[in-house]
Amino acid sequence: MARLQDRLTTLIKPAVEALDFELWGVEFVRAGKHSTLRVYIDSPEGISVDDCADVSHQVSALLDVEDPINSEYYLEVSSPGMERPFFEAAHYAMFIGEQAAVELVAAQQNKRKFRAQISAVDGEQITFLVDGESLQVALPSIKKAHLIPNFD
Template sequence: MSSQVIKNTESLLEPILEERDLELVDVDYVKEGQNWFLRVYIDKEGGIDIAECGEVSEQLSEKLDEADPIKGAYFLEVSSPGVERPLKTEADFQKSVNKNIFVKLYEPIDGAKEYEGILTDFTDNIASIEYKIKTRKKVVEIPFSKIAKARIAVTL
């Protein structure tokens, strides 16, 4: 059911985001406690502000009311993905070359299931991540299909 809600929401969102030159980062439909939440994460080059999120939320809310793809009550939230933006697609990885990222894998590579480091390359669906072990730099090559989750990693 939730995958259908996500698909329907994405198709309703597409023209709204296209018109505003915004990018869809992610859509989540989750139950927390007794409540359902439809969360939409949007962005654009240079970042997005709260006013734009509010405008997209209003437009999407109208379209959701018309189409009524979700049975029952839910809360709609439209926001920026934040600084630790998730990386979901090959395009996300290509745009993130030379950035610090964190990845979780479905199965270990070189004995580890998590890596944090600089994404030095993304070619032929292989992410090359340079990371440090103590003072030594190493590079791991990870097939895109083995990545369970990934995000930009902020270092302090």
């Protein structure tokens, strides 16, 4: 699955950047005929519905030509939003000191799903502060994670 997401990211990124947006991330969720390809875009000015429509049109045409997914799927284009998912180490680095909800591929220190503060990023190593204890996790060991917005 990770390889497909990597291929899709490589394929889609130039089309998104040509429209002056940042490709925040790509995820493909398999669910038979209801599979979904989610493309998250970002911009310093924010993302509008029209921006999503423009990117969707461009990416859809590209996917029709390249045909990288051999099953039916829905294409969704959106901003990462306030609970933005993390895809790269750089995403974690942007939010050091903030809280994240994390799910690991396999438990580490008896933790698989947890909420923690992002305390450091060193290459592909992400360090979380969980219940007062430091937990260092390699990026590939993270199944999924997203920011927990702070409204204080």
